[in-house]
Amino acid sequence: MENNPIECPDCGESKQLASGCEVGQILNCAACGTLLEVLSLSPPKAGKAPQIEEDFGE
Numbered sequence: 001m002e003n004n005p006i007e008c009p010d011c012g013e014s015k016q017l018a019s020g021c022e023v024g025q026i027l028n029c030a031a032c033g034t035l036l037e038v039l040s041l042s043p044p045k046a047g048k049a050p051q052i053e054e055d056f057g058e
């Protein structure tokens with residue numbers, strides 16, 4: 001199997017994609033803690049996951 005390093009867009013850290021990883025999967029960058037969304041598998045590409053803001057309103 002080939003290696004599929006995916007790069008964190010925030011800190012540039014390379015991260016190994018787990019086998020069975022799918023587009024849309026949310027990963028956590030071990031280096032900076034940013035949540036990443038898998039955008040593409042070939043070539044492996046990640047973007048920042050949509051921010052989930054705590055908005056409890058009132």
Ligand SMILES: [Zn+2]
Pocket residue numbers: 008009010011012013029030031032033034
């Ligand atoms: Zn990172």
